[in-house]
Amino acid sequence: MTPAPEIAASRWFNSEPLTLAALRGRPVLLHAFQMLCPGCVSHGTPQTQRAFELFKHSDLQVIGLHTVFEHHAAMTPVSLEAFIHEYRLTFPIGVDEAGDGTPIPVTMQRYGMQGTPTSILIGRDGNIVHHGFGQQSDMALGAIIAAELAAPHA
Template sequence: MATAAHRLAPELAISEWFNVSEPLSPARLRGRPIFLHTFQLLCPGCVTEAIPQVKRIERLFGQTDLEVIGIHTVFEHHAAMSPTTLKAFLHEYRLTSPVGVDLAEEGSDIPVTMRRYGLRGTPSSVLIGRDGAILHHAFGVEDDLAVGARIALALAAAPPEDLTVAEDQDQQNCSGGRCSATAPSFEGSRG
């Protein structure tokens, strides 16, 4: 089931990055749409459906400013899904987009980024707009046409005029040290 949340994307909590020279974050990428996909290398649906879909997205939108980021979010079988094993998996499946290992937190089976984004499992995806707002959130693999249409709308959106974070917390839509943003709704979307 999919939901459109329209809140600012939380920061990623990553213990190790692959296929990128420096850490990525939604805040640093503001102004560019982001397709965030979460997976586990031992998840059958991730391997047979989600990873091939991500590769199609990369092929179709590779000449745009869409940033595709994978998050290896391990919530079970931790010993079998180490960063070393992930590195071999990325090579075997020819995944070249940035992939981060979701940070495990002492005393919790659920990794930090997975918890921050409210993900229910893998595979999951989150589409983040140019303004940093979550446009779409899904658990499972959705139809390619629907995903592509949402990405196309995110790419067509005008970049926000002001990409800086306001220090004045009394500004409209800000309170208690948090600011919210509105994003365009996708009329007729499922969920």
């Protein structure tokens, strides 16, 4: 198992700042997206909103991460705020910290993400259970989440 690196977020929407350290003991679904990513807009972000609503009475923590690695000038926090409002996103969303001298943001680098959308499930023990890139089946992702929710607490 691979330990999940901490999230580096420069700003939060729909939430106070969240850390994986503070969430240890709870499964975490981390959804990395860009608002100008067609797959994120059509599939990944709506899927994450559905997961947030479906599992809201469990101890699953859903976190969106706006992970900008291209078109930086267009994807500002002001634009993201409008996007969140227009798409009625209610789950916590952090803005991935800008990379130091690189267009790749900090959390994206830490997780070795290939792009967006990316869905990562972190187990109660803080280890990565699932790291999926691109469009993923609702049924498959739901089954992985349900299995982690049903796993005994460490």
